[in-house]
Amino acid sequence: MRHGSGLFGLITAGLLALAAGSCSTAASAAGGDTLKAIKARGELLCPGHNGSYPPFAEVDDKGNWKGQDIDFCRALTVAIFGSDKNLKIVPLSWAQRFPSLQSGDVDVIIKGTGLTMSRNTELGLSFSTPYFVSPTSIMVRKSLNIIDAKGLDGGTLCVPAGTSTEALAANFFKGHNINVKLVTFEKSEEVSAAFFAGRCDSLVDAAPVLAVAARSSSHPNDYTILPDVITLEPLAAAVRRGDDDWLNLINWMFSSMRLAEDYGITSKNVDEAKAKPTDATIAKLLGATPGIGARVGLSDDWVYNVIKQVGNIGEVYDHNLGDGSPYKIPRGINREWKDGGVFFPWILD
């Protein structure tokens, strides 16, 4: 998930400097009134990928987009229009995403994008609250019978040479007094190939990337991801700076999908919950009593529509990354606070 390095990063940085310098018509016209522009256009423009980036954005047999990031784009479209028919996915490469946001090719970036200080302060972007945390983790062969990183003492770890991951992993093992020999390779393909060929005991990368890599090996079920977390990368939605209302709407969409999960409201039982709300917050959330719509410039049933058509945030996870998907990645840190994770909804009053 650490993209935009090397040549592409350089190009991106250069172009953004150019974008910031030139007062472009597209970007400034959209600034301040993104939601109004989307409604007038009748379409939400959201980024896809140039290829596939499972489990965040991938293509099904009929050429339709699916994946976690795509589902959040769908949710946003449903919130605005009441149907995901008004979603237009614009395929973008990693290098393109920030310039494309500035030029108005997309309204929001929900595309496996890590929240970093330089992106937040230097690229003219505002970030939403994180919607996903990507832990840098260690994957090992199940046959080693290791339950955590301590078990790797005296073993080896495959890492790409000269990357931030290499430094982080070295620090992690040093800090925990675990003696692990780092085996480095130039390219990331070489690193995983070496691991799957048995050159080292363990492999380090972002957990979803590891899970997908395991699936591409010849024995997908022979590997397990250890619970230790080396570092965390928060993924968040990015918008053009200067439109607080638009950013608020995105934040409240994520928050409402969390609140629904905390209350046990799913796409299956949402009708029932709306018809007979058990408390005032649920009634307000689902639009049984008025208030939640006008504050973000939408109708009162926008959350109801999102839950009904896309699901709560747990359902989105399960469907794309968890047990309902081919990847079966344990939710771990991405669970709600009440279930042992780091996420919680904002207060709906």
Place this chain on the structure above:
Amino acid sequence: MSATFVAHPSTVPVQERRPPEAPSALSVIGTELFGSWPRIIGTAIFAVPIAYLVWWVLDWTFLESVWRADDVEQCKVAVGACWSVIAARFRIILFGLYPYDDQWRSALASLVIVVVAFLSCLPACWTARRVIVCWVAGFAAYLLLMYGGVFGLAKVTTDRWGGLSLTLFVFSAQTVIGMPLAILLMIGRRSHIFVIAKLSAGLIDLLRAIPLLAILFTAAVVAPLALPEMLQGDKLTRVVIGYALFFAAYQAEIIRGGMQGVSEGQAEAARVLGLGKWQSLFYISLPQAFHKALPATVSQFAIAFKETSIITIVGFFDILASGQAAYGAGEWYPYFKEVYIFIGMIYFITVFSLSRYGAYLERRTKNARI
């Protein structure tokens, strides 16, 4: 000194004057591989691993492989190739994200481009008017089918075009637009008018100094920031123009190289015969320049075809990106090799046909040599 009498050639019977018959290809190979003991040993040393490799490839490709689209479970236990991934997802590879129910339009449009390309390769089509009519009609049909919006065809915007269909379009459009542009740039650079010569030379050198990647990025991403909305046009149009300019800059230099190989005497002779400047250029110099530049031109076409895959960096689903999308989902993830082999075959067939056609052209123009 006694004279030595040698029979005059004409007195030797005809059959004795024939050159010795050329040995058959089979006997040459036989001598080369098994002519002496060292050769036999050398052949054996190399033949065994090659035979093993061939067997292994055949085994993986055909004998142990799974072919049916609904056989993911079989793929998991099979040791050979899982061609099921192609069977299940070939439409993504060929048509990218084009709406599923309308993909026949994309197929038909690609067929039109292939047929037009084939026609314009035939000598019968080699007049300026025929080539122009062919390609204008071909592109019109392609755009009509792909874009729709008329005759009851649903409108499909260019961001959903993809796969082999898009690759063929980008390749043919850039070469068909780029070739006349290249000739113009070449004429410009050889012009006696100082301003035109320097401008053409400057443009060629500028375009060759910028990486293709940067040109595409500029066309796709920077242009909308810099241009007013009414001038922006479609992203694919801008990118194809970028490709065409890049192709033209290189091709202009290739033709100029050919022109330098045509002797001055040719143009002078043409002038003596009463041909005008342009007639001399188009009927005398340019055809000879093209003949001399043919090998380099064929290479440039092959490069142009392969470089269409860079379009993925500005978010278009060319055949390579579509292939990545084809295996990059759920249960198909382990079978990327099969997808890349499939795409590799498509590239190979196209580029190999190009080089064979180039060889045919060389033979043909050699016979018609002035």
